[in-house]
Amino acid sequence: MNRLLQGDVGSGKTAVAALGMQMVIQDGAQAALMAPTSILAEQHARTLAKLLAEPANGQGAFLKPGELALLTGDTKKKERVELLAGLESGKVKLLIGTHALIEDPVKFHNLQMVVVDEQHRFGVEQRAALRQKGSNPHLLVMTATPIPRSLQLTVFGDLDVSIMDEMPLGRKPISTMILMPGLRERAYQLVESQVRAGHQAFIIYPLVEQGENEEAKAAVEEQQRLQLEVFPHLRVGLVHGRLKPAEKDATMLAFRNREYDILVSTSVVEVGVDIPNATVMIVEGADRFGLAQLHQFRGRVGRGAEQSFCVLIPTVDDAVQNQRLQVLTQTNDGFVLAEKDLEQRGPGDFLGTRQAGFMELHMANLADVRMIAKARSIAEKLMETDPALESKDNRLLKLAMEEFWPAMQKKGDLS
DSSP, X not given: OEEEEEXXXXXXXXXXXXXXXXXXXXXXXXXXXXXXXXXXXXXXXXHHHHHHSSOBTTBOOSSOTTSEEEEOTTOOHHHHHHHHHHHHHTOOOEEEESGGGGSTTOOOSSEXXXXXXXXXXXXXXXXXXXXXXXXXXXXXXXXXXXXXXXXXXXXXXXXXXXXXXXXOTTOOOOEEEEOOGGGHHHHHHHHHHHHHTTOEEEEEOSBSSOOTTOOSOBHHHHHHHIIXXXXXXXXXXXEOTTSOHHHHHHHHHHHHTTXXXXXXXXXXXXXXXXXTTEEEEEEXXXXXXXXXXXXXXXXTXXXXXXXXXXXXXXXXXOHHHHHTTHHHHHOOOHHHHHHHHHHHHOHHHHTSSOOTTGGGOTTOOTTOHHHHHHHHHHXXXXXXXXXXXXXXXXXXXXXXXXXXXXGGSSOSOOO
């Protein structure tokens, strides 16, 4: 298996990964799951322990104590030594962790399945390094960022794609509205009423600190203002990308444990953390984010059974500029939004990172899915018959490839 699984936040990707890993472990092999942050790795460890290491339906647990392990940068030295020994002997069946999984001391007995969560946060080389810990293990990469069909066929053309386009039963669609800056008080009233009802709220800002001549509000100053002037009787936390990973994790953990009523944040909360008690997401400077990213923010709430709300507050009262945001009020379907986002922003910005060599392919029209599918089909046939492009017929193609991607020759995730 060499597969990309995409589905909205909370659609059940981890449950699918758990079933795959269970099959592999059942046949005597090991599995590993890599997540981009410690807090996300811990979240996966708790979920997978519940699914695989606790008795269910009158039967004993699938995994025995010690067979599921968590490895992050915070793992204590003594614990790490035991864990690494258990991994090498085969006693540890399922290892969950951050990029600590790809470091040299980590040796598996028989790694046959690798799961990479929020795959866009890892480089091709990091994914390849984890796969090399086993002998060509199955690879499942998962993402909650909906990827348009044309990019599935190009940027992720080496992977088969599975899509989860339904949500678990009982989830209520998130109510999304756009509020002009002058009506911000209404959003604060919504936060107030939801906190009174026992829930929590996120407030997102596009910047960490206020720059000169900057219209957009910034998280650090706004957290102080909100705490002192707007919500003096509530507890307002702050998290942003300039904090050390341990500080970020500690704040997110405190928020999950309800030590804060409101969490002020930059875009660092876009991925992963599960706070089922949060029911309000306010995004300040919403016009500064792409639709797919706004959809990710929105996915941080609505994870429990309660009705949740997302309020988008643009920087300025500009009807043309804010027209783009209207589509978020009309659909909760991440795939519809992904296609719109690609139309509006282009592939380089959509992916967040400029994919190596991808933007130089000016001849491809990314709206022409039929042509891209045809090109991919021809490329697949070529890979079957002459993967190294050694035949005389393919000599010119090989020269063109080497000229176009000289730096890519030694890299890449071969599968």
